[in-house]
Structure formats: C-alpha cells, structure tokens
Amino acid sequence: MSTVSSHSPVAEPFVFATAQYESGDWDSAPMVSANVIDSIARYTALPVRPQGVVVPLASEAALEYPLLYLTGHLPVRFTVTERRVLTRYLDRGGMLFIDDHNHDVDGAFHKTVREEIRRIAGPLLPLSNAHELYRCFFVFENGPPTTSHEMNGWGDNLVHEQLDAVVREGRIRVLYSNKDYSSEWSFHPDNKRFLSVDNTKFAVNIVVYALTR
Amino acid sequence: MMRTSGVFRRRVEQGCRTLAFLLLAIAASLVWGARRDADADRRVPPAVFAASGADSLDMLRALVIQSSVDPRTIAAPMIPKAVPSAPIRAALGSIQRAKIFSRGLLWRDGTGARGGALSVDPLEGPTAGVQVRTALPESTAFLLLRDAGGVLDSMAMPTASRVQVWQLQASSRSLAAQWSGATASQDLGGERPSLANRVRLFAAPGWESKFVMAALEERGWRVDARLSVTDRAAVTVGNPDALDPARYAVVIVLDSAGIPDGALQSFVRRGGGVVFGGDGVRTLAARALTGVRSTSRIAGIPGGLLTSRPRTGLERWDVDVPRAVRLEGESARGAVYALRVGQGRVIVSAYRESWRWRLLGTDDGLDAHRDWWAALAEAALPTATSPVAADPLPGDAAPYADWVAQIGAPVETVGASSAGPSSMPDGSTRTLVAWPWPLAWLPWLVGVAFLALLIEWASRRLRGEP
Numbered sequence: 226m227s228t229v230s231s232h233s234p235v236a237e238p239f240v241f242a243t244a245q246y247e248s249g250d251w252d253s254a255p256m257v258s259a260n261v262i263d264s265i266a267r268y269t270a271l272p273v274r275p276q277g278v279v280v281p282l283a284s285e286a287a288l289e290y291p292l293l294y295l296t297g298h299l300p301v302r303f304t305v306t307e308r309r310v311l312t313r314y315l316d317r318g319g320m321l322f323i324d325d326h327n328h329d330v331d332g333a334f335h336k337t338v339r340e341e342i343r344r345i346a347g348p349l350l351p352l353s354n355a356h357e358l359y360r361c362f363f364v365f366e367n368g369p370p371t372t373s374h375e376m377n378g379w380g381d382n383l384v385h386e387q388l389d390a391v392v393r394e395g396r397i398r399v400l401y402s403n404k405d406y407s408s409e410w411s412f413h414p415d416n417k418r419f420l421s422v423d424n425t426k427f428a429v430n431i432v433v434y435a436l437t438r
Numbered sequence: 439m440m441r442t443s444g445v446f447r448r449r450v451e452q453g454c455r456t457l458a459f460l461l462l463a464i465a466a467s468l469v470w471g472a473r474r475d476a477d478a479d480r481r482v483p484p485a486v487f488a489a490s491g492a493d494s495l496d497m498l499r500a501l502v503i504q505s506s507v508d509p510r511t512i513a514a515p516m517i518p519k520a521v522p523s524a525p526i527r528a529a530l531g532s533i534q535r536a537k538i539f540s541r542g543l544l545w546r547d548g549t550g551a552r553g554g555a556l557s558v559d560p561l562e563g564p565t566a567g568v569q570v571r572t573a574l575p576e577s578t579a580f581l582l583l584r585d586a587g588g589v590l591d592s593m594a595m596p597t598a599s600r601v602q603v604w605q606l607q608a609s610s611r612s613l614a615a616q617w618s619g620a621t622a623s624q625d626l627g628g629e630r631p632s633l634a635n636r637v638r639l640f641a642a643p644g645w646e647s648k649f650v651m652a653a654l655e656e657r658g659w660r661v662d663a664r665l666s667v668t669d670r671a672a673v674t675v676g677n678p679d680a681l682d683p684a685r686y687a688v689v690i691v692l693d694s695a696g697i698p699d700g701a702l703q704s705f706v707r708r709g710g711g712v713v714f715g716g717d718g719v720r721t722l723a724a725r726a727l728t729g730v731r732s733t734s735r736i737a738g739i740p741g742g743l744l745t746s747r748p749r750t751g752l753e754r755w756d757v758d759v760p761r762a763v764r765l766e767g768e769s770a771r772g773a774v775y776a777l778r779v780g781q782g783r784v785i786v787s788a789y790r791e792s793w794r795w796r797l798l799g800t801d802d803g804l805d806a807h808r809d810w811w812a813a814l815a816e817a818a819l820p821t822a823t824s825p826v827a828a829d830p831l832p833g834d835a836a837p838y839a840d841w842v843a844q845i846g847a848p849v850e851t852v853g854a855s856s857a858g859p860s861s862m863p864d865g866s867t868r869t870l871v872a873w874p875w876p877l878a879w880l881p882w883l884v885g886v887a888f889l890a891l892l893i894e895w896a897s898r899r900l901r902g903e904p
Contacts, residue, residue: 237644237791270668271643288797291645317797317804318652361673394656436643437665437673438651 239265239436241277242290244321246307249299249334252279253326254407257294261428263414268429269362271436282307288314292435296324296407300333303341315346315391315398320435328372328380328405335403342391342399349389349401358397362433363426369402370427372409380405396438400431447897454894461887465880515544515849520619521551521837531844547848551620551838554578558613558624572615573601582616586684620838637815638681639663641692643673646716649793650692650811651675657812662686666695683710683782688815691718703727707780711818716790719755728777728784732757735790743799748806749773752795754788762786765817776817785818 241258245251258277265273280287283306287293293314303311315321323342325335339349352358354368368387375384381403391399410425417423522530534543554574572581574595581602583591590606590613614623637654641647643665651661662676679685681701688711691697702723706712714724724730732755742751749766754773764772765785775786796807842848898904 237646239644268668269671270666285798289794291648291793291797314797318649319797362667362671394652396652433643433667433673436645436648437667437675438648 238272238274239432240274240290241265241432242280242287242293243277244287244293244295245279245281246295246297246301247283247304248302249297251295251297253298254296254324254411256411256413257296257407257428260410260412260414260417260425261294261432263417264423264425264429265432268426269433271432282310285310287311288317288319291319292432293319293321294324295321295338296326297334297338298326298332300336301338301341303345308341308345312345315393318396318398320397320400322400322402322431322435324402324405324407326405326407328374328383328385328403328408330381330383330403332380339401342401346391346393346399349391349399351387352390352392352397352400354387356397357438358400358430358434361437362430365427365430369404370424372404372406372424374405374408397434444901447901451894451897454890454897458887458890458894461883461890465883465887468880468883515546517546517548518841519548521549521621521841524837524840527837527841527844534845543845544849545845549619549838551618554615554617554620554622556613556615556622556624568613569603569605570613570615571601571603572617574617578617580617584614584616586612588682588684622836636660636662636686638678638686638689639675639692640689640695640697640718641665642695643667645793646791647692649796649807650690650715653796653808653811654690654815657808659812659815664696681705681710683708687711688713688818690715690815691721691723693717694721694723697721697723703779706782706784709781711783711785711815713785713787713814713818715787715814716755716792719757719786719788724786727779728759728762728775728786730757730759730775730786732788743795743803748795748799748803749789749810751799752789752792754790757786757788759786774814783818785814787814 241262243251243258262273262275262277265271266275278290280290280293282293282295283304287310311321323338325332325338327334329335342349354365359365359368369385371384374380383403385403388404389401390397406427410428417425521527530543554572557571559569559571570583574581578595581593581595582589583606591604593602595602595617612623612625614621635658637659639647639651639661641650641663647663647665651663654661660676662678664672664674664678666672681689681698681704683705686705689702689705690713691702692715694717702712703726706727712727714721714728714730718724719730719732734756736754736756738751738753740751742748745751756771757773757775758771759775759777762775762777764774765776766772766774773788777784777786792807792810795803795810797803799806
C-alpha cells in the first residue's frame with residue numbers, strides 16, 4: 226500500500242479519448258481531439274486534461290475512459306478482442322460516439338460500423354431532436370447542427386436531420402452521426418477566431434451529457 | 439229551556455277559566471324549573487378550550503373530574519375553538535357512547551370550521567404527480583395545501599367556483615388542505631413512500647457522480663442533482679428541491695460542489711441521512727458534522743479490482759472519524775464509518791473514484807458497484823425509533839366530521855345563531871336547539887290558556903255581563 230501525500234481535493238480531469246481499432250483509418254481526423262478539448266476549456270469550468278489520448282479498443286485500458294470517440298472512412302471490422310472489450314464497455318455504462326467521416330449512407334464505413342454496433346449493442350435508432358443531449362449545455366432547437374460538409378455536395382449530399390443512438394436504461398450508450406463532424410471539427414483551435422459561430426459547440430454538449438447522464 | 443242553556447254556558451266559561459289558569463300554572467312551573475337549571479348552568483361556566491393538544495387534554499381532565507363529582511355540571515356545553523385532536527375526540531366519543539350523562543355531552547361550535555372535501559389521486563406517468571380536487575363552502579376565502587414537507591400551494595378562492603382541480607408534485611404520500619379553521623387530509627397509501635427512495639446528490643460533473651447516479655437509479659433510487667458546468671450553468675437531473683427530511687431520504691456528497699451552508703446540518707439533525715463519499719469527506723460540511731480528519735490519499739492495490747476484495751483496488755482517503763462506528767477497514771484507520779448526528783445518520787466512505795470498480799472490475803463489478811452504493815444509501819436511511827401503528831386514529835382524514843360523529847351535532851354555532859341553519863359537510867342541515875325540551879311546550883301552553891280566556895270573555899260579554 227503506498228501513500229500519496231496530498232492535502233487539496235483533487236478534481237479528476239476529463240480526458241478526451243479516441244478509439245483505435247485495427248481495421249480502417251481510426252486517425253483520419255487528428256485535430257478533433259485538440260479542438261474539442263479547447264471548446265470544453267473555453268466554454269465550461271470542467272477540469273480537462275490538455276492532451277487527449279488514443280486508446281486501443283483491444284485493450285482493457287479503454288474502460289478507463291467512459292467516453293470514446295471513433296471515426297474513419299474505411300470499412301470497420303472489429304477483432305474478437307475489440308468486440309469483447311467494447312461489449313463490456315457499453316454494458317458497464319461507457320458511451321461511444323461514432324462519426325462517419327464520409328457522411329455517406331452508402332459508404333463503407335457507415336455500413337460496416339453500423340453492422341458491428343448492431344452485433345455488439347443492438348440496432349441504432351433515430352434519436353429524438355428533443356433529447357436532452359441537445360439542451361444539456363448549448364441549446365440546439367433543431368437537433369444536431371448541420372455541418373458545412375453536408376451542404377457542399379460531398380458524400381451522400383444529404384442533410385441528416387437526426388443522429389442515431391443505442392439507448393439503455395435512459396442513457397445513450399452509442400451515439401452515431403452521419404454528419405461528418407470529424408471534418409467539421411478537424412482544424413487548429415486557433416482558427417476559431419475566423420468563425421462567426423463556433424461549430425464545435427455541439428461537441429461540448431456531447432461531453433457534458435456523457436459526464437452528467 | 440233558556441235557563442238550561444244559560445247554565446251550560448256559564449259552566450263552559452268556568453271550564454275555560456279553569457283550563458287557562460291550569461295551563462298558566464304549568465307554564466309558570468316550567469319557567470321556574472328552567473330557571474333553576476339555568477342557575478345551575480351559570481354556576482359552571484361553559485367549558486371553552488382553545489385548541490387541540492395539551493389544552494384539550496387539560497379540559498378533558500377537568501370535565502371528567504367535574505362530572506364525577508356532580509354529573510349535572512356536564513350540562514354546560516363545551517365550546518371548542520378548534521376541532522379537538524384525535525385522542526380527545528376519541529375519549530369524548532367514548533364518554534358519549536357510555537351514556538354516563540343523561541343529557542349527553544353538549545357543545546357549541548366555536549371552531550369556525552366549515553365542511554368541505556379533499557380528494558387526491560396519483561397521476562400515471564413518469565412525473566408521479568397527483569391530481570387534487572377540493573370542494574369548499576362558499577364562505578371560504580383562502581385555501582392552503584400541505585404535504586409532509588410543508589406548504590405546497592396556497593390560493594385565494596374565487597367567488598365564482600368553489601370546486602378547484604389542479605395537478606402538482608407532492609413528495610410525501612399524505613396531503614392536507616386547510617381552510618377556514620378546518621383541515622382535511624388524505625393518505626395516498628402505497629407500500630413505500632416516495633420519499634423513501636429519493637436521493638439528493640451534491641457533486642461536480644464527472645465520472646464518479648455520473649456512475650454513482652447510474653448505480654443508484656439502477657437500484658431503484660430517484661436521484662436529484664444540479665451539476666454545475668460553469669459558474670452560471672448547470673445540468674439539472676430530476677427535480678431538485680430544498681433539503682428537507684420530508685422530501686429526501688438521503689443526501690450524498692461527493693465533493694464540495696453546491697453544498698448549501700448550514701442546510702446539510704439541519705437536514706441531518708432533523709432525521710435525514712447523509713453519505714460523504716470520496717472527496718466529499720474533505721468538505722467543511724463533513725468536518726462540521728462528523729469531525730472527520732483526512733490527511734492523505736492511499737493508493738489502491740494494483741489489480742485489486744480484479745480480486746475477491748475489489749475495494750482494495752480503489753484509492754481512498756486516510757480518514758479518522760472520532761466517536762464513529764467503523765464499518766469497514768482492517769488497518770487502524772477504517773474506510774467506512776457510521777455515526778448518528780441528531781436524529782439522522784451519517785456515513786463516511788473514504789473510497790475515491792468508485793466508478794473504476796464498475797468499469798474495470800471483474801464480471802461482478804457492475805452489480806457489485808450498484809449494490810455498494812445502494813447499501814451506503816440504505817445505511818444512512820433514517821429509521822423509526824419506535825414502531826408506529828398503522829392509522830390508529832382513522833378519523834384524522836376528516837376531523838370535523840369525526841368530531842360530530844363522536845359526540846353529535848352542536849347545540850349552537852357560536853356567532854352564527856342568527857345566520858340560520860348552516861350546511862354540514864354531508865349536506866344536511868344543522869338544527870339549532872335554543873331551549874331545553876320542556877320549555878319548547880311553553881308557547882303552546884300560554885297560547886291555549888290565552889285562547890280559553892278569550893272564549894270565556896267573549897261568551898260572558900255576549901251574555902251582557904261585564
């Protein structure tokens with residue numbers, strides 16, 4: 226038994242974790258992590274670690290991060306170990322946020338990752354735009370904010386009105402987006418000053434929801 | 439023939455005179471008797487008692503002592519200024535039913551209470567609210583609705599409608615309506631009062647607060663919390679209320695975020711339960727309530743979460759709680775303590791970041807974490823110090839009606855004699871008896887005597903006699 230001397234209450238900082246999986250390109254949006262962390266520090270008083278972490282889904286270490294971000298363009302096929310860890314992660318209350326970097330409902334990532342989630346956690350169903358996710362910090366009256374990539378003809382050329390989710394016991398376990406927030410949020414945080422409206426505010430809601438529900 | 443007729447007429451006149459004098463004599467004797475009774479009543483002034491409780495008990499004692507000396511003195515009506523409490527009503531009802539006094543217990547209504555009705559029905563749905571209906575007499579100006587936690591609503595009654603219907607949230611299973619000196623209450627029943635599984639959480643947003651809430655909710659507790667995300671913005675979980683043992687069974691403190699000054703101490707001393715967990719043991723509130731001292735953190739044993747003693751894998755504060763009972767911990771300083779403060783109970787759990795047990799523990803970790811937090815909350819639950827009989831005094835739902843049922847209708851309503859009959863809660867009319875029974879014949883006696891004298895006088899004058 227070792228003793229850690231400390232006399233001040235230690236606030237446990239939030240750590241933004243990106244899920245690493247063996248198939249596909251898990252690291253296709255490397256700036257998202259820094260940008261989300263910047264927004265949390267900018268808009269909230271939540272303690273946050275300045276650097277995010279990358280966690281292999283095949284490792285039990287994933288269970289130390291109750292919110293995981295997963296993205297990619299390419300087909301996803303989880304390994305047996307990744308499926309086992311992810312099943313355990315979701316059963317125990319972890320929340321997985323998946324964003325389709327293609328924003329293409331005919332894309333390989335969309336089809337394969339949804340199939341994987343269906344096998345692990347059940348089907349993804351549309352999440353009501355009145356869900357508290359859209360009101361827990363910033364208010365998004367019309368549900369998930371539209372991305373510029375939905376408007377510019379890239380991908381499936383659709384504006385997706387809703388996100389999908391797997392909900393258990395009243396809590397979102399898997400949040401799935403076709404809106405390509407990975408492209409929308411993947412820029413250096415310093416460049417926010419050039420935006421009239423910060424498009425990463427919805428990321429704050431996801432983190433606040435994960436920390437409070 | 440004329441002479442025979444004249445004799446008969448004089449005999450009739452004589453008979454009328456005799457009847458009149460006889461009736462007047464009877465009337466005089468009744469008046470004399472009533473006056474004697476009135477003198478007796480005046481010797482014992484009406485028993486006026488102000489309210490329920492000790493005053494009423496004293497008055498009951500005085501009545502019983504007096505009546506045992508001279509049972510006639512009980513003829514003086516009592517004038518309660520409020521509907522007596524249930525024990526007093528029951529005691530007086532027993533005296534009445536035992537027919538100890540020939541005239542029974544009489545009372546004048548000085549309560550100012552007016553009949554009305556209250557009905558409370560639980561609403562289906564996640565809000566767990568109630569629908570309340572009241573039907574009140576026209577004279578009602580103001581209505582107050584309470585539950586065990588205090589005033590829920592109050593309203594000035596509009597003159598147009600005496601029936602009100604509204605929906606609201608009540609924490610306790612018993613509601614009472616008060617108006618014009620009267621009270622009606624209704625118990626919603628149910629096997630478990632809703633407050634018995636309501637928890638208030640004080641914590642900052644984080645994995646510990648999230649998974650403590652989840653564990654408790656998954657074990658059937660209702661958790662209310664306000665988790666501050668910034669100085670001015672917070673995420674509200676449930677429907678947080680002011681701290682009150684009537685609204686919350688247990689308060690859980692995981693850190694210093696949002697603890698109201700002094701309210702926690704008051705909550706515990708009035709019978710609430712508090713769990714200080716993790717960094718909550720370092721708060722000023724914990725120190726003020728329990729005297730807990732925490733000096734340093736003790737790291738968990740690596741891999742401990744995967745053993746048969748998973749809490750050894752959790753980091754914890756090195757705490758000492760003087761005068762507390764140690765519930766867990768093998769070293770000189772324990773990890774979980776319990777102590778009684780005032781009427782409430784406080785649990786101190788030194789384990790930090792228990793959510794790791796849920797996520798990183800063995801296959802049983804999820805359920806074990808839920809059970810652990812449910813057990814901590816239950817350990818802090820206030821318990822009754824003596825068994826409480828189920829509804830020993832059923833008349834409390836409608837005290838005025840019970841009072842009338844016990845000893846009968848009042849002989850008079852004080853201050854309302856001239857207002858005529860007044861409506862009772864059941865719609866019947868209250869009869870105001872002004873005189874004792876024999877004097878009720880007095881007008882008839884005098885009237886018949888006067889009629890007899892009139893006939894005698896008319897007959898005599900028609901005969902030409904003076």
